[in-house]
Amino acid sequence: MAGSVNKVILVGNLGRDPEIRRMGSGDAVVNLNIATSESWRDKQSGERKEKTEWHRVVIFNENLAKIAEQYLKKGSKVYVEGQLQTRKWQDQSGQEKYTTEIVLQRFRGELTLLDGRSGPGGDSEEYGQGGGNDFGRSDFGRSSPLEAPRGGGRQPAPATTSSYAADLDDDIPF
Amino acid sequence: MAGSVNKVILVGNLGRDPEIRRMGSGDAVVNLNIATSESWRDKQSGERKEKTEWHRVVIFNENLAKIAEQYLKKGSKVYVEGQLQTRKWQDQSGQEKYTTEIVLQRFRGELTLLDGRSGPGGDSEEYGQGGGNDFGRSDFGRSSPLEAPRGGGRQPAPATTSSYAADLDDDIPF
């Protein structure tokens, strides 16, 4: 539409382990079920109440899909940024259904693990020291591996996709 | 869930005039249909493509509902901030359906008109002079009218709810 923004920001916990599907192209697509909730005290009864909202997140972004696959699990607390998409489908009986999802497209979206210590079981020295389980705002996606990360002038070396992508193949990305 | 965030930010245009429903309590609930879209050039065909996403926005926030009712119309460009909620309902045939909406709860959410000149048709002197079609981050809601807007210390007079609430009763709030 020209001049539009479609952004969802969630901080919540995975209700179950990530679900990974493999596309024909070999790319992984990861689905997350994320719960957010609010609690309050009911004015009348004085009771504490809580309402949980479940969100369906779909990750097409390759880097983030890999990371989700490797490091997220049931209970993980994450920061997710994506866009809303509603798709139509038909159930077995031919009924039209609509599902709204938070989508992290290729080269788009962000996913950050917020648990104190969420890396791989063993927890490598890398991870322990290196710091940063912000596994990459995958905005960087698969940007040209030929592109040296010169950065933005006076900024210190910026976090480019290239380095993240490389990391994913040989060691822990955060 | 403790420590969760559920936030949607949209900038888009209304596909039709706002729909107003009156609750038993007399409160208005406003529904907006907002379009966001992205465009890109297809690599293969070289054609320009565009995909529009439609969002259903529900405003329970009283101040924002009034404002939406008065100043928004088909085509208006708005900034909306709310939270995702999915509700279950049954269609006429008893089929279970789910609808996901961006909800602006009472005292919650934001709604800002982004059109250059979007006030009421004639454009009142109030509006012309008053300035600001940022019709109030309705966070202020109907907070205590007994509360003087002393502000935050060194800040210049802050925009408090009180003043907004007052405005709503006697004149145009912006």
Added chain:
Amino acid sequence: MAGSVNKVILVGNLGRDPEIRRMGSGDAVVNLNIATSESWRDKQSGERKEKTEWHRVVIFNENLAKIAEQYLKKGSKVYVEGQLQTRKWQDQSGQEKYTTEIVLQRFRGELTLLDGRSGPGGDSEEYGQGGGNDFGRSDFGRSSPLEAPRGGGRQPAPATTSSYAADLDDDIPF
């Protein structure tokens, strides 16, 4: 300006305990020092690098100030939402200085504790069971305590300020 948005979203850790100042009015104003950081692997050296950015957060919002005062401490991980404000001041030598802060005005902003277990030392049963250390998007501020939290129609009871405000006086708000 009419139609403007000024929003900052941070997820980071406190570099030191909150600093509380008491205003003439008796209201508390809380300052937080929050660190965010990014890490990446340097293309040339192959080394892991990390850059930390420090943010100065000022909380005028009374509910959130109380909560920050009570439950945040050095190292706490928080989600903060506020607005950017730059103010001018003079140092001892009369030099003009500018400081940019993330401000949570009265009735505005959000503050959510993201640590797994961040409540008060003893940890009440309330807290343990009730869930929710999302201590209230303080949008609710001090909205009218005379206002029953009827909610937004079909929504389940919404989290209103009233209940939160009440909580703060007699028990743990989350």
Added chain:
Amino acid sequence: MAGSVNKVILVGNLGRDPEIRRMGSGDAVVNLNIATSESWRDKQSGERKEKTEWHRVVIFNENLAKIAEQYLKKGSKVYVEGQLQTRKWQDQSGQEKYTTEIVLQRFRGELTLLDGRSGPGGDSEEYGQGGGNDFGRSDFGRSSPLEAPRGGGRQPAPATTSSYAADLDDDIPF
């Protein structure tokens, strides 16, 4: 820090034309001065008040820099998404100063023109037809031009960097 988020979202107007600097590498770096403001009615005096906040935005992202250079001008209304960075510098007298900016790093950030019709002066046919002055969430950056925009599976062709990057070289990107 591991698990951090540093995000600024602004909707405001340019106080003056973009300032372009050319780096040694030939890359352009663009500075924007953006105003956001809030207005309210003073409780005591009954007067309308307004406070404007000025923001310094720095664009290192190459695509967005080009676009800012070409299409933004004094008065333009824009949506900007970047991150906070504070840098230290010395004025002529050797005094230490700090400046906080909203930075759009390479491959990062977003910039969307919100004016109804803000394209190039003459308004090319391309622009008129092409649609979309959402000039690309430059997340796409300069990602590999060898990467075909296959998209995210069932999604319709997604907006990939590739197409945007290509556009920038031969015609108007929106």
Added chain:
DNA sequence: TTTT
């Protein structure tokens, strides 16, 4: 310095 913008915008309303």
Added chain:
DNA sequence: TTTT
């Protein structure tokens, strides 16, 4: 159904 909007917008460009």
